[in-house]
Amino acid sequence: MTHQSSAVPLMARVRPVLSLEGALQSGAALVVIYVGLLVAFTIASPVFLTGSNLLNITASVATLGIVAAVQTAVIISGGFDLSVGSTAAFTSVVAAEMLSAGVGAPLAIVSALAVGGVIGAGNALVITRLNVNPLIATLGMMSIIRGVALVWTDALTVVYPADQLAYLGRARIGGVQVSIVFMLLTFVAVWAVLRYTVFGRFVFAVGGNAKAAFLSGVHVNRVRTLVYVASGLSAALAGLVIASQLIAGSPQAASGLELSAVTAAVLGGASLSGGQGRIWMTLVGALIMGTLTNGLVLMDISSFWQTAVLGVVLILAVALDQVRTRTRRKG
Amino acid sequence: MTAVLRCDGVHKRFGATHAVRGVSLHVDRGEVVALLGENGAGKSTLVRCVAGEIVPDEGGVWVNGAHLEQATPARAAQLGVAVVHQELSYVGPTSVAENLLLARLPRRRGAPFLLDRRRLVEQAREALARIAPDIDVRARMADLRVGDRQLVEIARAVGSGAAVVLMDEPTAALTAAEVEKLFTAVASLREHGVGILYISHRLDEIQRIADRAVVLRDGAVVGTQRVGDVSRQELVAQIVGRQIDAFRREHHAEPEVGDGRRSLEVTGLSVPGRLRSLDLAIRPGEILGLYGLAGSGVELVAKALVGAVPSSGEVTVAGRRLSRRTPATCRKAGFAHVPSDRREEGIFPLLPVGTNVAIAALADRGAAAVVTRATDRAAGRRWTQELDIRPRDPDVPVAALSGGNQQKSIFARWLAIEPKVFVLDEPTKGVDVGAKSQMYELIARVAEQGAGVLVISSELPELMSLCSRIGVVTRGELVGTYPTATVDEQRIVDLAIGGHDR
Numbered sequence: 141m142t143h144q145s146s147a148v149p150l151m152a153r154v155r156p157v158l159s160l161e162g163a164l165q166s167g168a169a170l171v172v173i174y175v176g177l178l179v180a181f182t183i184a185s186p187v188f189l190t191g192s193n194l195l196n197i198t199a200s201v202a203t204l205g206i207v208a209a210v211q212t213a214v215i216i217s218g219g220f221d222l223s224v225g226s227t228a229a230f231t232s233v234v235a236a237e238m239l240s241a242g243v244g245a246p247l248a249i250v251s252a253l254a255v256g257g258v259i260g261a262g263n264a265l266v267i268t269r270l271n272v273n274p275l276i277a278t279l280g281m282m283s284i285i286r287g288v289a290l291v292w293t294d295a296l297t298v299v300y301p302a303d304q305l306a307y308l309g310r311a312r313i314g315g316v317q318v319s320i321v322f323m324l325l326t327f328v329a330v331w332a333v334l335r336y337t338v339f340g341r342f343v344f345a346v347g348g349n350a351k352a353a354f355l356s357g358v359h360v361n362r363v364r365t366l367v368y369v370a371s372g373l374s375a376a377l378a379g380l381v382i383a384s385q386l387i388a389g390s391p392q393a394a395s396g397l398e399l400s401a402v403t404a405a406v407l408g409g410a411s412l413s414g415g416q417g418r419i420w421m422t423l424v425g426a427l428i429m430g431t432l433t434n435g436l437v438l439m440d441i442s443s444f445w446q447t448a449v450l451g452v453v454l455i456l457a458v459a460l461d462q463v464r465t466r467t468r469r470k471g
Numbered sequence: 472m473t474a475v476l477r478c479d480g481v482h483k484r485f486g487a488t489h490a491v492r493g494v495s496l497h498v499d500r501g502e503v504v505a506l507l508g509e510n511g512a513g514k515s516t517l518v519r520c521v522a523g524e525i526v527p528d529e530g531g532v533w534v535n536g537a538h539l540e541q542a543t544p545a546r547a548a549q550l551g552v553a554v555v556h557q558e559l560s561y562v563g564p565t566s567v568a569e570n571l572l573l574a575r576l577p578r579r580r581g582a583p584f585l586l587d588r589r590r591l592v593e594q595a596r597e598a599l600a601r602i603a604p605d606i607d608v609r610a611r612m613a614d615l616r617v618g619d620r621q622l623v624e625i626a627r628a629v630g631s632g633a634a635v636v637l638m639d640e641p642t643a644a645l646t647a648a649e650v651e652k653l654f655t656a657v658a659s660l661r662e663h664g665v666g667i668l669y670i671s672h673r674l675d676e677i678q679r680i681a682d683r684a685v686v687l688r689d690g691a692v693v694g695t696q697r698v699g700d701v702s703r704q705e706l707v708a709q710i711v712g713r714q715i716d717a718f719r720r721e722h723h724a725e726p727e728v729g730d731g732r733r734s735l736e737v738t739g740l741s742v743p744g745r746l747r748s749l750d751l752a753i754r755p756g757e758i759l760g761l762y763g764l765a766g767s768g769v770e771l772v773a774k775a776l777v778g779a780v781p782s783s784g785e786v787t788v789a790g791r792r793l794s795r796r797t798p799a800t801c802r803k804a805g806f807a808h809v810p811s812d813r814r815e816e817g818i819f820p821l822l823p824v825g826t827n828v829a830i831a832a833l834a835d836r837g838a839a840a841v842v843t844r845a846t847d848r849a850a851g852r853r854w855t856q857e858l859d860i861r862p863r864d865p866d867v868p869v870a871a872l873s874g875g876n877q878q879k880s881i882f883a884r885w886l887a888i889e890p891k892v893f894v895l896d897e898p899t900k901g902v903d904v905g906a907k908s909q910m911y912e913l914i915a916r917v918a919e920q921g922a923g924v925l926v927i928s929s930e931l932p933e934l935m936s937l938c939s940r941i942g943v944v945t946r947g948e949l950v951g952t953y954p955t956a957t958v959d960e961q962r963i964v965d966l967a968i969g970g971h972d973r
Contacts, residue, residue: 336841336842
């Protein structure tokens with residue numbers, strides 16, 4: 141969400157985009173990269189540009205998109221949440237265990253979400269009260285949650301009755317997977333909060349200069365706490381979608397989801413130094429990653445390479461952030 | 472006599488600020504030279520030039536006759552410059568001996584990767600013998616008292632063959648007994664032919680231990696004399712030195728006295744170790760100034776008042792006592808706080824001017840309130856207009872504005888909530904002359920409209936022209952509050968330097 145002026149004359153707004161710096165700042169570069177990617181894969185594979193494949197891509201980024209949307213807000217607030225992958229796996233297990241124990245779906249869903257929220261609150265507590273760096277705090281939480289999930293399930297997948305939970309992920313509405321709808325709803329919610337509430341302003345203010353926000357009378361810790369709780373909730377929603385898609389809860393699921401989410405947000409222009417980020421560009425970032433994976437599969441490249449490619453994209457995204465910061469200082 | 476340190480025509484500029492303007496001075500063998508001057512007179516910049524931390528734009532520094540070229544701290548040390556900083560650098564968990572000999576620990580013969588503990592202790596004792604023979608070299612550095620740590624630091628600096636020692640406010644954190652030990656050490660160094668450049672605000676100390684005093688003002692030397700030849704009053708006059716009437720503006724009328732109303736009432740404001748039991752009262756429409764030298768504790772008053780640093784004491788705003796002070800509760804009580812460090816604590820650099828200006832008012836509406844970009848923009852338009860903030864565009868990031876315009880945006884942030892009390896910490900620091908006078912008019916205007924204003928500033932002329940009364944803070948205590956009409960700058964600086972009756 142950059143505040144661009146409507147009062148600025150059109151040319152003044154267009155001209156910067158024509159330069160490299162302008163392109164980097166506005167996110168136009170990202171869209172160009174994405175289109176390039178689509179063209180390349182279309183040439184490389186005949187099945188790539190088909191309606192069903194494009195829907196596949198979108199569905200495959202649904203869980204990523206859900207956590208990446210909120211991750212963007214976390215990064216804007218100057219934080220970081222690496223625990224989302226573990227939390228998604230853990231909450232998928234929570235839901236599956238409850239369903240297989242015969243508890244109704246509504247309670248299972250609410251419990252999974254509650255667990256996600258509590259994990260987020262735990263992150264916030266460690267970060268705001270114990271003053272632990274967010275990277276370390278959530279890295280620790282990532283390990284703890286994954287460990288607990290593995291101990292609980294003996295590293296086994298938890299299957300639940302197949303007639304349950306379909307509507308959270310694998311069901312389709314007019315051919316479109318429900319998970320895509322959840323992802324879009326998450327993006328719209330985060331966008332609306334960031335843009336149309338005072339809380340949204342606080343998120344930008346805390347990330348832009350926490351000291352100034354504190355001295356202006358913003359409850360900085362409260363803002364941080366809510367952001368991490370939201371991140372935990374988004375991870376739980378992703379976990380429910382996963383549980384629905386697998387018809388099971390898996391303690392091994394969603395490994396690496398946190399890195400993908402950070403990559404998508406940073407690709408989209410969220411600055412690791414906080415205070416900046418564009419929610420819709422994160423969606424483009426997530427699509428780029430899903431498209432890359434899908435394209436590599438179609439080109440019959442080993443899935444192990446995908447992991448390596450993810451690393452390359454993450455480093456490129458952060459390097460891009462550095463270039464952006466530098467050009468911003470010059471300007 | 473030969474000079475161990477000579478500065479010749481040293482100039483240093485930082486952007487538009489000409490911090491040091493052609494300073495020449497020298498320190499002879501076995502001589503203690505005091506460097507005096509107000510905050511911002513250029514003392515620290517000069518010391519950093521000598522220490523090799525920054526390179527002078529013009530002129531040069533000679534140590535023992537050798538030119539300090541391509542200055543780096545290592546090069547300066549090599550030539551014989553030792554620096555005892557205000558903030559000591561040591562390795563706490565290790566022994567005094569290891570700290571003393573950190574760079575040249577004795578190794579065992581035949582096994583150079585092993586430490587020779589016996590020789591370590593011997594050499595350390597030797598190094599301390601001249602300065603502080605009674606410190607146990609085997610003690611942990613962290614267990615020593617501050618004064619002793621400082622002596623170890625001095626011994627370390629001198630041990631490596633220093634010709635000249637720079638001491639920056641060495642007594643700021645010491646007790647009276649520790650000061651005596653330091654002076655003994657200084658005397659011993661002097662006997663051994665080491666030159667000392669001694670920076671301090673405390674004139675009584677300087678009259679005791681310095682041979683000569685060099686006074687800096689606005690980056691230039693305004694006086695050099697043997698300490699025995701000048702009185703304290705003459706030194707203070709040199710330090711202040713301005714045409715006292717140059718800045719003075721006619722005072723706005725004294726507000727009504729005696730109706731008992733108070734915008735701000737403070738009793739017993741204390742910050743452990745830094746500020747002792749400060750009492751203040753400001754009437755509606757009054758501008759009260761607070762002055763103190765760097766390190767006096769005055770720099771903490773604003774933050775302590777709004778609860779941004781832990782403090783005790785009672786604060787009452789417009790008759791309402793604040794039970795729990797945080798920046799948020801203070802904002803709600805009608806308390807505006809413009810912090811001293813605009814970049815670090817004031818602006819949200821990447822956010823647009825509109826949001827920067829609106830943030831306090833938005834906070835008043837609560838986090839759940841719905842706003843649009845138009846909300847921020849409207850606030851931005853209104854205040855860029857009213858306070859003449861340029862450019863008049865609510866959408867540019869505030870980082871793109873000049874210092875003065877940034878400061879006005881922060882001011883606007885608070886004006887928007889119509890506060891009853893303004894606490895302004897260094898309101899014109901780093902602000903250009905034009906914006907400065909606009910800032911003064913603004914301050915006068917909010918006072919006329921009935922707010923109480925507390926201005927904390929290290930620029931005395933500013934306080935003299937703005938305030939009806941000025942309080943002076945020395946060593947953590949408010950030593951007095953004086954109607955501006957009854958005092959002059961010399962008297963205020965004299966009080967701020969303190970130490971008359973100590």
